[in-house]
Amino acid sequence: MSNDGAEGACVVQAKADGFPAGLLTPKESAAARGLGARNFEDLVRVPPRRYAAPGPLRDLRYLNEGEDISVIATVERTRERSMKNRKGTLLDVRVRDDEGESLSLTFFLFKAHLVTWHMSRLREGTRVLVSGTVSRYRGENQIAHPDYLLLADNPSAHEARDIEKALEPAPVYPLRGSVTQKVMRSLFSKVLRHASDLREVVPEAIRHERDLPGIQEAARLLHAPRNSADIERALRYFRFEEAFIIQSIFARRRAQDVADSAPPLATYGDLSRALDERLPFDLTPSQEEVGDQIAERIAEPHPTSLLLQGDVGSGKTVVALRAMARAVDSGYQAVLLAPTEVLARQHFATITTMLGDLARHGHLDAHEAATRVRLLVGAQKASERRESLLDLMNGEAGIAVGTHALLTENVDFLKLGLVIIDEQHRFGVDHRRQLRSKGPGHLRPHMLVMTATPIPRSAALALVGDLDSLTLKGRPHEGAAVSSYVVPLGDDAWRERMWERALEEIRAGRQAFVVCPRIDLDETGEGGEESALVDMSAPITHPPETPQPLHAVTGTLETLRAQPGFSSLRIEELHGRLPSDVKRERMEAFAAGEIDILVATTVIEVGVDVPNASVMVVLDAERFGLAQLHQLRGRIGRGTHPGIAFFATQFGRGSAQHEGLTELAETTDGFALAELDLERRGGGDLVGDIQSGTSVAVRFLDVGRDARMILEAREDALVTEALARGSLTSSSLTPPTPSEHDALDSAIARHSARGVDDLERS
Incomplete structure (x- = not known):
């Protein structure tokens, strides 16, 4: 007799308390904990990091190098031989399709039992579904380390379903510790098994108006999609749900403000x-x-x-x-x-x-x-x-x-x-x-x-x-102009002129900031300072030939003190690791003109007012956001002397990094730069910067891409809250049912508890 009903009831009871006892294996429980999930409601909202999508079925005669393809073929021969330059075995498998075209499958194996296992499966005459990326070797097409599925000798309806399943996108989840993708997929299969017990956070009236699936369908589309259209429909639901939850939080805060009392500060005395x-x-x-x-x-x-x-x-x-x-x-x-x-x-x-x-x-x-x-x-x-x-x-x-x-x-x-x-x-x-x-x-x-x-x-x-x-808008007193320049550190002439120009300003009685992304050579940025200007994984037209370590405050301080022309100057450091009294004394000394060069992290980003400072050198400037660099630039030119900002980068002209810095150098409008930052870096990075101290975390939303959806969710959340409170009586939407209201309450609590730690994990 099936116990599905009892198990389902147990799941409902366990929504807030955890997973039903005995349902998850120890490895699956560890995987859930690693994702910060306490129950199925949490788990279903963990997005795959990506999808491994096999290429489409193709004939072997029409292959191009670099293509992801799938092909149905028959094993013609299998040959093994020792690798020449290292220990291990090279397994070469020749397959041929029904048109007589052939392809080599190559496996580089370092354990004997893997050789035996593959050879026992890929016997001569075996039909296989092969998927992988086409490459060329000695003028022939090959696929290295392909995925393959063994097929029966004679095609059947059952086989057609297996092939269709094998060609579906496979979710690839973030892993923690020793957890494997196999364990993760087993865990999420249990999520889908109990998807009918998940509660609908977005009220039915809104889902109908916005053409969104329900949570059960969205869960299946996200974690077991059949094609890319399924993935897009699932993501649309979860993006809207997340936006709706966040906007509902804001709507409730606004409603609470209206209900609360405050002192009227009306006296102009x-x-x-x-x-x-x-x-x-x-x-x-x-x-x-x-x-x-x-x-x-x-x-x-x-x-x-x-x-x-x-x-x-x-x-x-x-x-x-x-x-x-x-x-x-x-x-x-x-x-x-x-x-x-x-x-x-x-x-x-x-x-x-x-x-x-x-x-x-x-x-x-x-x-x-x-x-x-x-x-x-x-x-x-x-x-x-x-x-x-x-x-x-x-x-x-x-x-x-x-x-x-x-x-x-x-x-x-x-x-x-x-x-x-x-x-x-x-x-x-x-x-x-x-x-x-x-x-x-x-x-x-x-x-x-x-x-x-x-x-x-x-x-x-x-x-x-x-x-x-x-x-x-505008500035009450414009102050002196600030000129900005992008300096490729690989160009000796530009680099040397940058430091010469800084010296000229200091000899004229002015002061300089030098900003680094790190405190020490062996550490990462202070307080998130290593946020990249652009996606560092993006193609780089002119990368540095020999990438150098990021500049650090301590190393830069020592280097400057040892340089001719700088050795006689008063150079000090400032960063977040210094005691508070030391930081205060350094800033007071710099403001009083007792320090010529302050080598610092972005601790000087906001509020520091030293009218005599006229030079800003930002090293590894591509590691900062445009808005942050604009803030740094704002520390100079605050008096009567014109300011000079140098954005020094390891990346050469023509690279995305150099182009981004050039746009900054040519723009002085902070609002325009904020929009440009959003456009170039994407909403995810920007959210991380803005949210460094907030309790609102996002997994699915991108504030640039999803701007219209956020507005729609805001409108729906305000109306829903007004309907729920009775302050609005007529709307195209209907008031949320008690169960929908309870589900939203739980989602808000779950979302608020997740917080920024979860944002960083995801």
Whole structure:
């Protein structure tokens, strides 16, 4: 008697708890754990890395070198001989098709039992289905290490089905440890056996409108496709499902914001007026417009969530400070969170300088409308930290600036009304929610997140879709021009002129940055710094003849100090592995003009303001994204001296890497570069950069390719959430059923738990 029914019931019970006891072998269980899968719902959404698709059936007379083909032929002879230059056996099998055309199958075998096994199967007169890539050897066609299927002497209907099955695309899964593809395919066959127990995440009404299969069919199409059309239909479903889950998360956050209460920060009071009166420059029209939009939004009694995008030097800090002043005028506190201590301290210095006596509440020389500004970072004297904590708790400090240290449980605010996060891609949703929970009583503070790394619209919708986007355009004071050049390191003249030009600037009293992708020669990039500008597996027209190791901070520092002309200069290093106090001292010394050249990683990417720095040399520049290089370039030309940026690469003219850097050198618009980065690198790489601190992981979506699908999913998620809450009563869609709603709840929980670790694994 079959126990399929009982087993199916067991699977349903085990959806959230794991796999039914005894169903998976130990190897299959290990494979599932290696994929981060806790149940069949997780497993079915693990995409194959690729598909091994045999070539089409062909006649032997029409073969071309390099083609993937399949052929039905008969073994004519088998011959073995020892290899000449190494141990092992070369097995040569001659096959002939029904037209009399022949082909050699070649196996290079290093174990005797494999020779015996192949010869016992490939006997003279045996019919076989052979698949592989055609190559030429001594003027004849051959296939090395072909796949083959033994056929019966006489064709039959059963054989036709076997051949059809053998020619289907075979999923190739990512492997962990000692797990084999055989084990993986056995595991996924069990997934398909229980596909009927999977719950539908995308409501039926949406699937019907978007012409999507159900989860059961999509699972079969993904893991047991019959052709490429099956794969495409499966991927379309799973891409949409993923987009729908992400957009549903955002839709629920937005709905929660509407339901929550926030302090209305509507007062333009004495602090705001005094700040505007003493600004040393006129606000740009864009700063005024965006400032008015922020003021309007934070005056609402419900928490607003805004993304402020602005190119390098667009003046985001003053816009943020004006919003913080409005919060203080309204009787609340504001906090600015920065990703690094260096940047936090620089924001603190900028804000206190800009406010002047407006930041000296409690001092005799303070302005009557003054507040107190406090700094809170990890590496801080205990006495300073205690003072900051006390002032935040009793409300004496209206403005706080800090790093992740502001997120700890022992940091309490009296009346937190506004949270501003700089460089939002360095922080995750969880960080934003932690700060939002620090509001007074039941009130939730307003949230403004800023980035100088513009995010293309499709990526923003996919990754920060719970935020409304505002864009700062132009720059309040253009500063000096920055010229950019691509330097092929293999060209001695260009390389030498690059260093000579840097020396000329330093001798004229200016300073230089030298950026490397690694800290030490034997280590990988710091914090993901080795993100390639373009796909490094793509064809390279002019690769370096002798590839060199990537430049590292420590090695470059030693090399420069030993070079004639540089030996007398003050050269220091800066990277994330240095103690916080050392990093701070180095940046302060560089800003004070006490260091001529700072050899660094991308720790200097954002926020570092040294007006006297006029040279930026980026070594192995192809290892960085265009937007990241644009950020680095923004560290120079911030004063009165023109800036010079050198993007040095091992790849020569005509290579994809060199062309990408040339496009960067010719473009100064960060938003245009963000779109170009998305186009060149693909959405997958860009997602990795933007998401480095988020909890939203993607497996199937590509934010460039799937932009339209993301918009469709966003529309459906907003409508579905409104229907579920009863705030929308009429729509072409129907409200989700209780089971559909529960399935979406489970999918959101599963997706949120998967997180970035899973993104990196996949």
